[in-house]
Amino acid sequence: MTRQELFEQIKIKQSFLCVGLDTDLNKIPSHLQKVADPIFEFNKQIIDQTADFAVAYKPNIAFYEALGPKGWESLQKTLDYIPKNIFSIADAKRGDIGNTSGLYAKAFFETMDFDSITVAPYMGIDSVSPFLSYENKWVILLALTSNEGSLDFQFSELKNGKPVYQEVLEKSSKWGNPDNMMYVVGATRGEKIGEVRKIVPEHFFLVPGVGAQGGSLEEVAKYGMNSRCGLLVNSSRGIIYAGKGTDFGTEARKEAKKLQGEMEVLLNQYCY
Numbered sequence: 001m002t003r004q005e006l007f008e009q010i011k012i013k014q015s016f017l018c019v020g021l022d023t024d025l026n027k028i029p030s031h032l033q034k035v036a037d038p039i040f041e042f043n044k045q046i047i048d049q050t051a052d053f054a055v056a057y058k059p060n061i062a063f064y065e066a067l068g069p070k071g072w073e074s075l076q077k078t079l080d081y082i083p084k085n086i087f088s089i090a091d092a093k094r095g096d097i098g099n100t101s102g103l104y105a106k107a108f109f110e111t112m113d114f115d116s117i118t119v120a121p122y123m124g125i126d127s128v129s130p131f132l133s134y135e136n137k138w139v140i141l142l143a144l145t146s147n148e149g150s151l152d153f154q155f156s157e158l159k160n161g162k163p164v165y166q167e168v169l170e171k172s173s174k175w176g177n178p179d180n181m182m183y184v185v186g187a188t189r190g191e192k193i194g195e196v197r198k199i200v201p202e203h204f205f206l207v208p209g210v211g212a213q214g215g216s217l218e219e220v221a222k223y224g225m226n227s228r229c230g231l232l233v234n235s236s237r238g239i240i241y242a243g244k245g246t247d248f249g250t251e252a253r254k255e256a257k258k259l260q261g262e263m264e265v266l267l268n269q270y271c272y
């Protein structure tokens, strides 16, 4: 999917919601445990109920690969079920020496047909560039993550006085461009999001951390939105586990609709 197509979807749906498909076999309702592929059946119903409000879906690969071949099969079926006008994100956090990264890129962009993949920047340009050689595919690079441990390295000051996350942004923004690179910026980082926005004014941010991790959607929009939105805000557990029983789909829909309503207000306030 191109940047222009993503802008259009955001405008049509008045939403920048990414639904996280962090589907845990131990958390899905008991009535689904008996079907042949509980993970896919759960995802299918979540997608059916939330597709009106979502511009992206983000399966976190850990939840699938933990189940072995069956998990990969559920992932492929889920990806095939995501409507083509909705952006797909493999949250896989890959990155290795060049030839290995090349095969990760092949796995997620060719063998599977994801629009994008999350990549860790730690190993530098040759670990990231193989993912950037695909047309209309995206790297979503970890910049400022939402977890506590982000304080361990990302804010450390380099000899040039810059924090590591800033160096990551400045350097990596020259490897790709706003048409093939996005950044992960955690919703829990508050006004720091504004500092990131100053460094990369045009790039999309994938923002996890609203919902279960307590980040504020209002703050994210206030500090992170640009004139064409530039945000994909993810919620996983807050949506997919909103209901615990046979109502899980309709409860997920309510939660997604609520977030979309809030996003519509914010788009009109800061963007359009």
Ligand SMILES: O=c1ccn([C@@H]2O[C@H](COP(=O)(O)O)[C@@H](O)[C@H]2O)c(=O)[nH]1
Binding pocket: 020, 022, 060, 091, 144, 145, 146, 147, 184, 185, 186, 208, 209, 210, 211, 212, 213, 234, 235, 236, 237, 238
């Ligand atoms: O900095 C990061 C990077 C990735 N994630 C992932 O996003 C979702 C968040 O799930 P919630 O249930 O909405 O908290 C999950 O897949 C994480 O692995 C992140 O949280 N922070």
